[in-house]
Amino acid sequence: xxxxxxxxxxxxxxxxxxxxxxxxxxxxxKISDVKKQLDDFNIGMTWAKKNKWIxxxxxxxxxxxLPKEIPEEAGLKLVAERKEPDENIANILLTRRLIDVxxxxxxxxxxxxxxxxINTLTPELIKTGxxxxxxxxxxxxxxxxxxxYFGKRHPYNQFLSDVRQKLVExxxxxxxxxxxxxxxxNFDALYQxxxxxxxxxxxxxxxxxxxIGDLPSQKIVxxxxxxxxxxxxxxxxxxxYKWDPKxxxxxxxxxxxxxxxxxxxxxxxxxxxxxxxxFSLVRCFRPDVIDATHGVEFNQLGGIVIDESLTFRSLLxxxxxxxxxxxxxxxxxxLSDYYPFTEPSVxxxxxxxxxxWLELAGAGIFRPELTExxxxxxxxxxxxxxxxxxxMLKLGIKDIRHVFSRDIEWLRRQPCQQ
Amino acid sequence: MPTIxxxxxxxxxxxxxxxxxxxxxxxxxxxxxxxxxxxGDILKIxxxxxxxxDLWSAEGVAREIRFRYKPTHSDxxxxxxxxxxxxxxxxKDIRPYTACAVVRGLNxxxxxxxxxxxxxxxxxxxxGKNRKEIAIGIYDLHKIKSPIRYTVTSPTGMKFAPLEFSKxxxxxxxxxxxxxxxxxxxxxxxxxxxxxxxxxAKEILSMPPIINSNHTGKVTEETHDVFIECSGFNxxxxxxxxxxxxxxxxxxxxxxxxxDVVYDSKKLTMPDLTPKRFTVxxxxxxxxSGLNLKNEEIKKLLERSGYKVLNNTMDVxxxxxxxxxxxxxxxxxxxxxxxxxxxxKPEMASLVTRGSMTSIETFSKKATDIMIGTGxxxxxxxxxxxxxxxxxxxxxxxxxxxxxxxxxxxxxxVFRNSxxxxxxxxxxxxxxxxxxxxxxxxxxxxxxxxKTETRTNDVRRLAVALSDTAFGYQTATxxxxxxxxxxxxxxxxxxxxxPSMIPGRAAKVVVKNKEIGLIGEIHAQVLNxxxxxxxVAAFEIDLTSIC
Numbered sequence: 029x030x031x032x033x034x035x036x037x038x039x040x041x042x043x044x045x046x047x048x049x050x051x052x053x054x055x056x057x058k059i060s061d062v063k064k065q066l067d068d069f070n071i072g073m074t075w076a077k078k079n080k081w082i083x084x085x086x087x088x089x090x091x092x093x094l095p096k097e098i099p100e101e102a103g104l105k106l107v108a109e110r111k112e113p114d115e116n117i118a119n120i121l122l123t124r125r126l127i128d129v130x131x132x133x134x135x136x137x138x139x140x141x142x143x144x145x146i147n148t149l150t151p152e153l154i155k156t157g158x159x160x161x162x163x164x165x166x167x168x169x170x171x172x173x174x175x176x177y178f179g180k181r182h183p184y185n186q187f188l189s190d191v192r193q194k195l196v197e198x199x200x201x202x203x204x205x206x207x208x209x210x211x212x213x214n215f216d217a218l219y220q221x222x223x224x225x226x227x228x229x230x231x232x233x234x235x236x237x238x239x240i241g242d243l244p245s246q247k248i249v250x251x252x253x254x255x256x257x258x259x260x261x262x263x264x265x266x267x268x269y270k271w272d273p274k275x276x277x278x279x280x281x282x283x284x285x286x287x288x289x290x291x292x293x294x295x296x297x298x299x300x301x302x303x304x305x306x307f308s309l310v311r312c313f314r315p316d317v318i319d320a321t322h323g324v325e326f327n328q329l330g331g332i333v334i335d336e337s338l339t340f341r342s343l344l345x346x347x348x349x350x351x352x353x354x355x356x357x358x359x360x361x362x363l364s365d366y367y368p369f370t371e372p373s374v375x376x377x378x379x380x381x382x383x384x385w386l387e388l389a390g391a392g393i394f395r396p397e398l399t400e401x402x403x404x405x406x407x408x409x410x411x412x413x414x415x416x417x418x419x420m421l422k423l424g425i426k427d428i429r430h431v432f433s434r435d436i437e438w439l440r441r442q443p444c445q446q
Numbered sequence: 447m448p449t450i451x452x453x454x455x456x457x458x459x460x461x462x463x464x465x466x467x468x469x470x471x472x473x474x475x476x477x478x479x480x481x482x483x484x485x486g487d488i489l490k491i492x493x494x495x496x497x498x499x500d501l502w503s504a505e506g507v508a509r510e511i512r513f514r515y516k517p518t519h520s521d522x523x524x525x526x527x528x529x530x531x532x533x534x535x536x537x538k539d540i541r542p543y544t545a546c547a548v549v550r551g552l553n554x555x556x557x558x559x560x561x562x563x564x565x566x567x568x569x570x571x572x573x574g575k576n577r578k579e580i581a582i583g584i585y586d587l588h589k590i591k592s593p594i595r596y597t598v599t600s601p602t603g604m605k606f607a608p609l610e611f612s613k614x615x616x617x618x619x620x621x622x623x624x625x626x627x628x629x630x631x632x633x634x635x636x637x638x639x640x641x642x643x644x645x646x647a648k649e650i651l652s653m654p655p656i657i658n659s660n661h662t663g664k665v666t667e668e669t670h671d672v673f674i675e676c677s678g679f680n681x682x683x684x685x686x687x688x689x690x691x692x693x694x695x696x697x698x699x700x701x702x703x704x705x706d707v708v709y710d711s712k713k714l715t716m717p718d719l720t721p722k723r724f725t726v727x728x729x730x731x732x733x734x735s736g737l738n739l740k741n742e743e744i745k746k747l748l749e750r751s752g753y754k755v756l757n758n759t760m761d762v763x764x765x766x767x768x769x770x771x772x773x774x775x776x777x778x779x780x781x782x783x784x785x786x787x788x789x790x791k792p793e794m795a796s797l798v799t800r801g802s803m804t805s806i807e808t809f810s811k812k813a814t815d816i817m818i819g820t821g822x823x824x825x826x827x828x829x830x831x832x833x834x835x836x837x838x839x840x841x842x843x844x845x846x847x848x849x850x851x852x853x854x855x856x857x858x859x860v861f862r863n864s865x866x867x868x869x870x871x872x873x874x875x876x877x878x879x880x881x882x883x884x885x886x887x888x889x890x891x892x893x894x895x896x897k898t899e900t901r902t903n904d905v906r907r908l909a910v911a912l913s914d915t916a917f918g919y920q921t922a923t924x925x926x927x928x929x930x931x932x933x934x935x936x937x938x939x940x941x942x943x944x945p946s947m948i949p950g951r952a953a954k955v956v957v958k959n960k961e962i963g964l965i966g967e968i969h970a971q972v973l974n975x976x977x978x979x980x981x982v983a984a985f986e987i988d989l990t991s992i993c
Contacts, residue, residue, distance in 0.1 A: 177880075179818040182826045189811065196801035204804050207829065207861065207892055208848055208902045223680070225496060225573045236851040238894065238901035264773040268682065279900055281850065281861075303797040311829055311890070315854045324828050324858050335797055339736025340782060344792035362787035364478045366495040372734070372779035374787060375494075393734065395775055407734070432826050436876040436883060439823055 029130040030107045030118060036126035040104045045072030047098055050081045056088035100126075177440040184431050186444040187419045191329060192309055194353060200307040200331060205288035205297065207311065210241045212276040214283055216252055217290035218369040219397040221267040222275050227368070231315050232283040241279045244296045249273060251401035262396045281313035285328035286369065289394075289410060293332070294402035300334065302406055307331035309415070320427045323416070330412035332394075338407040340372055340393065346409060347376040347391055354418060355380070355388070370410055371395050386421070389413045447494050448568045452504035454487045456557040460508030460697065463515060476783060477501050477510045499573045499687065500767040503565040504557070505694040510752070514784060517746070519754035520765045522696055522719040527703030529587075529673065531643075534597035535710060541581075541641040541654060541677050544596050545684035546707055547692045547717045548587060549700040550671040558698045559667065565694055569687050570655075577630055580678045580687045581655030583643070587671040589662045591646040596677070598639035599653075606650035607660040617642075617653055626657045643675060673705075682769070688717050689767040721754065721763035726774045728760060734778045736793060737785070744781060751780040806906050809993040810888050813908055816932045820925055822886045822910065827868030829890060830858035835867045839975040841945040848892045848902055861892035861902075865909035866946070866986050870968070873913055874976040881980060882914035888989070906993070909986040911968075913978070919951050919967050922983035926955065926965055935992055939965065946972050955987055963987030 032040065042048070045068035052065060063069045076082045081093045100120060103113035107127050112118070121127040138150070138158040145163045146153070153159040181189070192202070205213070220227040243249050251260060253273070259266035288308045291297035300306075309329045316322035333346060344362060351360050357378040365375040370392020377385045391411035399408050419431055423442070433439060458464055465473065467489075471481050474491065479501070483490035493501050500506045509520065527548035552558070566582045574580025601618035608615065608624045615623060617640045621631035633655055634640055643651035645662075652658040654677040665672060674691055676684045692702050707714045728744050731737075739747070745755050754763040764771055771777060782790070803811075814824065830850070837844045845863070853859035862868065865887050873883060888908050895903045908929075912921050923939065930937045939953040944964055952966030965985035973982065 177823065179821040179884075180823055181814065181818060182824040185824060185826055189814075192803060192807065196803055199797070199799040199801045201799070201802050202804045202807060204806075206900045206902065207890060207904050208900050210900060223579075224683075225575070225579075228496075228575060233853070234851045236849040237846065238848065241901055242899040244899075259772070262773065266772065269680075279902075301799070303799060305797060305799045305801075313830070315852060317854070324830060333795070333797070335795065338795060339793070340734060341736030341790055341793040342795040344787070344790060345794040348792045349794060362790075363480065364475045364494075364783045364787060366478050366497065368497065371773070371775040372782050393775075396773060432828065434825070434827075434872055434875050436823060436825075436872070436879050436885070439825065 029110070029112070029133055030121075030127040031130050032104065032107055033125055033128050036104055036107070036121070039126060040101075040108055044075070044098060044101055045069070046075035046079065046081065047095070047101065048072060049076050050091050050094055053082065053089060053091035056085065056090040058087070059084075059089055062089055100124075103127075180440065181444060182433075182439060183423055183442045183444050184419055184433075187422055188309060188327065188415070191354070191415065191418075195307045195309075195329075195331075198305070198349075198353065200305045203288050203292050203298070203306050203308045203331065205282065205291055205308065205310070207282055207313075208235065208238070208279050209282040209287050210243070210276065211278045211280055212243055212249075212252075213291055214280060214287040216256065216271075216276045217248075217294070217398070217402065218286060219255065219395050220368045221256060221269065222272055223269070224267060230283060233281045233313055233315055235279050235281065238279055240277050243273060243277050244294065248294050248296065248402065249276075251403075252276075255397045255401045259397065260401060262400045264395075264397045266397070282310070283314055284312055285310050285330040285412065286410060289330075289332050289408075290398065290402055293334075293394075293399060293404050293408065300404070303333075303335035303337075305331070305333050318429065320429070323428050323432060325432075326428075327415050328412060329415040330410070333409040333411070334404070334406055336406045338393070338409055340374075343374065343391055343393060343409045343411075346411065347374070347389055350411070350413065351376060351378045351388055354413070355421075361385070365390055365392070367392055367410075369395055369398050380421075383421070386417070387414065388418065447492055447496060448502050448572045449482065449490060449492050450502055450504075450507075450564055450568065452489050452491060452507065452561070453557055454489055456561075457489070457504050457508055460504055461511050461515070465511075473511045473514065474507075475787070476514055477507050478783075479507060495770075496572065497770045498768070499569045500690045500693070500765075502568040502572075502690075503694050504561045505565075505697040506690070509693075509697060513752040514750050517749035518752075519721070519749075519763065520693070520752060521721065522693055522702055522766075524702045524704050524717065524719055527705055528592065529703075529705045530593040531675070531705055531707045532593055532595050532597075533707060533709050534595065536598045536639065537596065537641055540598060540637055540639055542679060543681045543684055544675050544677045544707060545681065545688040545716050546594075546673070546675045546705040547688055548671065548673055548703040548705055549692055549695045550587070550703060552670050552672065552695060552698065552700045554665070554667050554669055554698075556667065558695075559665070562665070562691075562695065565691060569690060573687065574678065574683070577655035578633055578678075579680060579683055580676055582687065582691065583652045583654060583658050583663060583675050583677075584665050584691075585651055585658065585662045585673045585675075586665060586669050587673045590649070590651060590673055593646055594651070594673075595644045596675075597642060597644060599642045600638070601640060604642070604644075604650060606653075608653075608657040609660050609663055611660055620653065620657060624657055630656050641677065685716065685718065686767070686769040689719060692717050693719070693765075693767050717766075719766045721765060722768075722771070723756075724762055724764065724771060724774070724777060726760045726762060726777045730774050731778045731781055734775065735782050735785075735790070737782075737790065739781075739785075747781045747784045748777070751777075751784045753777070753780075806990060806993055809989060810906060812933065813929070813989060814888055816929050817886045817888075817908070817910070819932075820884075820928055822884045822925075825869065825872050825885045825887050827862075827865070827872065827887060827889065828858060829862055829892070830860070831862045831867065832857050832859055835871055836860065836862060836864070839870070839972065840867055841969055841972050841975065843945075846894060848894060863891050863893055864986060865889060865891060865907050866911070866984055869909050869911040869984065870972070870976045870978075870982070873911060873978055873982065877978065882912070882917065884910075884912050884914075886910045905991075906989045907986055908989050909984065911982055911984045913980050913982045915980055917981060917983045919965075919983055922965050922967075922985050926985050926987075933992070937962075945969070955985065957992055960991065962991050 049072035103117040138152040254260035256271040359379040373392035394408040478495040605614040621627040848861040947966035955963035968982040
């Protein structure tokens with residue numbers, strides 16, 4: 029059942045604006061004159077035009093048709109007599125907000141529920157206030173919750189993201205380098221001699237394709253060559269062999285994140301600032317037999333700190349801070365260690381309350397045979413974190429292969445951090 | 447990193463002190479070593495220094511610890527043995543060099559024998575790249591008649607009985623039949639001559655780098671005098687290996703004697719155990735360490751590290767078995783190790799620097815947030831994959847991609863050039879799990895690029911795969927559109943055909959007239975190839991180019 033709105037009542041009394049408009053146009057009139065004589069001019073114009081009762085000729089409004097009976101008006105009359113108009117007309121009148129669905133109907137729908145227990149709080153109950161007269165059925169609010177999976181990060185990537193954020197907060201700037209790298213940056217620039225066991229401290233992949241890349245500037249290359257061969261101006265004896273640029277130009281999958289540092293120290297991949305703190309968090313590749321501690325690929329977190337004031341003592345301080353920032357552990361010990369490119373080298377272990385001593389990071393001061401041919405005389409601390417080990421610790425994973433988990437069920441259920 | 451096994455009691459004998467396990471654990475820091483396992487008297491020790499083969503035995507570890515308790519400079523004296531080795535120039539392209547020595551007066555106990563075998567294995571294996579660079583042979587001197595010739599034989603030439611074999615075999619038969627021949631035969635593959643040591647009685651001593659003869663090359667507890675040879679390609683490495691072996695035997699009471707090795711007309715007398723000289727500056731040591739040590743303290747620390755200090759300007763002598771000292775940094779580190787890393791007070795350098803991520807990481811983070819917002823699960827894949835996954839299963843012709851020469855497994859032998867195959871593989875691994883499965887990955891792919899310095903470009907991509915009965919092209923476009931409009935990037939979809947996509951249901955994603963990706967419904971053949979039973983709508987776009 030419908031009722032007239034305020035506007036509907038007005039038009040029932042005074043006539044619809046479009047009807048009043050055509051009745052006024054016994055002769056063509058200027059629009060401005062019509063406007064003066066007719067309130068609701070715009071509404072009248074819209075509907076008269078739609079019904080094709082008028083047209084504009086030589087700037088004047090003319091009538092083309094004078095309707096005898098208007099269905100909308102008949103509809104309004106019916107509603108006023110509490111009768112149902114035809115559905116099409118009712119819809120037009122509803123759209124024009126001349127009639128409305130009788131409030132009583134909504135109330136009636138809702139009234140059925142008075143005094144009853146209901147499941148769903150409907151818009152009718154809310155609008156009519158009848159919600160006050162019904163009982164809303166209580167749920168077993170402690171029932172088991174249905175599992176629904178929404179969007180979520182991979183827990184390991186979430187961890188890497190957090191680490192990256194942490195380093196930025198500590199004032200470290202991120203460095204980047206290519207996945208496929210020149211042996212020059214992976215080895216030679218790090219003072220690892222060609223054909224010497226010190227270059228093979230870790231197993232590496234070689235490439236079938238592509239095989240050869242471009243060496244950096246002649247200046248960098250010749251200084252690195254001289255340092256390998258005879259120590260150049262670094263005060264070193266050098267390795268004492270004939271350095272081969274062809275070997276250095278070979279490409280290989282990057283075997284460690286440290287390959288990135290000489291790119292920056294030399295200015296080849298970006299200008300370095302002094303003092304400067306830099307990090308990289310990147311994927312590396314080594315031909316390891318895959319087991320609980322070796323995956324197909326691994327991520328490495330490492331970087332450099334450079335300043336005239338740095339010493340081995342500041343290196344130890346840096347490691348202590350890293351351990352604290354990443355694990356919250358304060359008790360650490362330092363162990364002698366070996367990297368072909370740092371001297372001295374050190375490893376830091378932290379005493380975990382549950383797991384005991386954990387090896388967490390390795391570091392050292394870059395050998396002068398590395399930094400000086402690349403154009404830097406200030407001490408450069410190099411550091412690297414066992415990031416996958418830390419991830420396993422944080423995510424409660426025992427097998428490194430699960431770090432890169434491909435099980436959607438596990439990904440959906442696993443908390444992002446423990 | 448070599449791992450060695452030593453007897454705790456034997457180690458204590460060699461040090462000359464009764465060291466508890468706890469004390470030993472601490473002292474091991476002087477050797478860059480770590481006790482990794484204890485089985486009764488047997489200790490498993492990891493020695494981290496891959497450039498100090500002199501530390502890879504009980505004798506070496508004991509020597510380094512002994513210095514700290516009793517500062518002494520190792521001075522190994524040598525006498526002439528009279529043994530001569532002639533080296534054949536024909537070995538030039540085969541295995542050109544050898545370094546030789548004699549050690550007499552050995553009283554070979556079980557421990558000594560085990561350590562000697564272990565040290566040979568580690569030096570030839572780890573330092574000598576599995577005998578390629580260094581092969582070591584030790585022989586009973588009394589069964590050998592000098593002069594010895596290091597020469598060549600043909601694969602079908604002179605027969606001899608290899609170690610633990612009584613039957614005489616030709617060199618080629620040894621490669622085919624003897625366990626060591628099978629293990630190391632590849633080092634002689636394709637050569638028309640094989641290297642051999644032959645004595646004056648025409649007795650074959652060995653065929654390096656494969657095997658000794660059963661007659662001369664057997665050292666037992668009854669052996670007292672030995673002849674030692676190291677063969678390979680780099681004479682300096684061989685001399686180091688020889689020095690490491692002979693000083694270990696000398697630490698057991700052996701007397702080292704020299705051998706004359708004759709190359710063409712040049713005669714080299716080996717081993718050369720004359721200590722080597724280096725100059726260190728106390729100022730440098732203090733500058734590097736951050737310690738403020740007096741000259742007298744530095745002198746004491748040097749002496750406790752096995753150096754002989756010659757004068758106050760800190761000219762030092764160090765033992766000839768060490769080949770790792772190139773710069774005074776190497777000596778400074780020894781001083782710090784002897785001082786004790788844990789006695790050095792850490793100091794926090796306060797450097798004022800500004801932190802930042804690379805722009806592509808910042809951009810990737812934004813893209814990740816948007817994808818998570820659409821309800822997608824992030825997944826991670828390896829960058830290494832294989833051609834079957836990248837091309838065959840995706841219904842594509844094989845393309846040239848970056849490829850590894852020595853893969854551990856064919857499954858991980860090429861670098862991915864797109865992310866979608868990894869997502870398809872992921873779906874195929876999870877067909878038994880609950881649907882819908884809506885996943886994405888942001889990661890690097892490697893594109894070949896002949897003009898760049900590494901002939902490749904790393905490109906950051908985003909890929910999305912949506913799998914459920916009702917998911918289709920529209921589902922994917924809605925996701926892409928939300929992504930692009932959230933990043934504020936205008937794009938167009940342009941009809942295309944792609945072998946991985948259903949014909950008529952694929953489009954290129956175009957930004958500023960540049961194609962940056964592909965979107966569509968995965969081809970039913972591809973679904974079959976991955977054994978997937980529900981449709982998949984997907985897209986992959988290049989983030990690097992819109993970053």
